[in-house]
Amino acid sequence: MPTTLTLTTPIAAARTSPAERPGVRLAVYAGPAEPPRIDHLEDDDAVALIEVVCDAVYEHSPLPAPAVREIVENLVHAGFADAVVSVLDGGHTVRVSDHGPGIDDPSRARTPGFTSARAEARAIVRGVGGGLPLADALLADAGGTLEMTPNLGGGVVVTLRVPPPDTTPAEPVPSGTARMILALLLEVGSADAERLARELHASRSECGRELAALQHRGLVVRESGGARRLTEAGAALVATLF
Structure with a gap:
């Protein structure tokens, strides 16, 4: 009242x-x-x-x-x-x-x-x-x-x-394995989880999880055969990580 x-x-x-x-x-x-x-x-x-x-x-x-x-x-x-x-x-x-x-x-x-x-x-x-x-x-x-x-x-x-403050959460920084995946994809062009695991001496399941997360963020895209390659956003991110 x-x-x-x-x-x-x-x-x-x-x-x-x-x-x-x-x-x-x-x-x-x-x-x-x-x-x-x-x-x-x-x-x-x-x-x-x-x-x-x-x-x-x-x-x-x-x-x-x-x-x-x-x-x-x-x-x-x-x-x-x-x-x-x-x-x-x-x-x-x-x-x-x-x-x-x-x-x-x-x-x-x-x-x-x-x-x-x-x-x-x-x-x-x-x-x-x-x-x-x-x-x-x-x-x-x-x-x-x-x-x-x-x-x-x-x-x-x-x-x-006045505009409210920007409350958009910051994008999480990729993990160490994800960074290595991004760098390797930049070098080789495209690769599937099995090849990435072999090259990085990591488990296939770990590489699969990281690829799924990177794809969700729009940093990699899945090709018809199952391999992943970098998107433009992924390539731009790699340039800031190393």
Whole structure:
């Protein structure tokens, strides 16, 4: 169920209506087929709220922290209207949306010096037109992207994304016997398990197992008579092994 994190600051005394309290819904998606965990973060002080939201995102995302902060700070321009921060793809995608005034010209918004920040917003954020360009550059350095699109019903959605790390397992290094088989096939062209065993003074069963493994990896191919020869990938691998 949604939870509410309520913070109090000295500015709270200056507020006359609870409805004025700025808030952000944080939605953390554990998986595409699972509903998100939703936390409602709010504070009477917009500066403190920005800190709380950024800290919460940092716990779930490896995105560059300064880039996240620049985009979260921009919620001030929207008055935190229907502000939602979604964390997806194991934290590799963060989407910040609102129903504020939106951005008339996204291309100029990425250019240093262009800003829509008025005096009230500049009291909270820098408001010099450097936030989006900085976030854009930080994500590009991390191999990621920053996208801005209109939100449904008005406002803007900013999506920050970095690619997940490559988790492809490394190819296992061939065993000593497999290396010798590859080298011998490079020399003789093709051979069956019996000949390989004889040349290498190894057992026929061992050579057979190694040939099967090499064939599975696409390093050797079986000819019609049962002999094996190197594939292009196998020949290229031999050049790196010796």
